[in-house]
Amino acid sequence: EELELPLDRPAAAYTVEAKLMYRKVDQYLINFLLGEDSGLTAPVIELTRARATVRVVGDQQAALGDRVPEVAPGG
Numbered sequence: 001e002e003l004e005l006p007l008d009r010p011a012a013a014y015t016v017e018a019k020l021m022y023r024k025v026d027q028y029l030i031n032f033l034l035g036e037d038s039g040l041t042a043p044v045i046e047l048t049r050a051r052a053t054v055r056v057v058g059d060q061q062a063a064l065g066d067r068v069p070e071v072a073p074g075g
Helices: 027-034
Strands: 011-023 044-057 061-063 071-073
Antiparallel strands (some): 011 044, 044 061, 044 071
16 A cells, blocks of 8 residues: 655654465465355465554655564464
C-alpha cells in the first residue's frame, strides 16, 4: 500500500509494521480439487513480524533513529 507523506510539516514520525503470512496449501488448489462447497480451508499463520518507527525530517530526509528495528520470529 502506498502512503503519501505530508511534506509541509517540519518533522513527523510514522510507525510501520509488516507481517509475513504463510498458507501451506493454496486455497484455489483446494477448491479446484475438492470443490468450493467442501468447506475445507487451509489455515493462514503468521511467520514473523517487524516494526519500525521512521522519522521524516524537513526536506524528505528520513532517519530510523538510534537503533536498527528488531525482528522477532512469530511476533
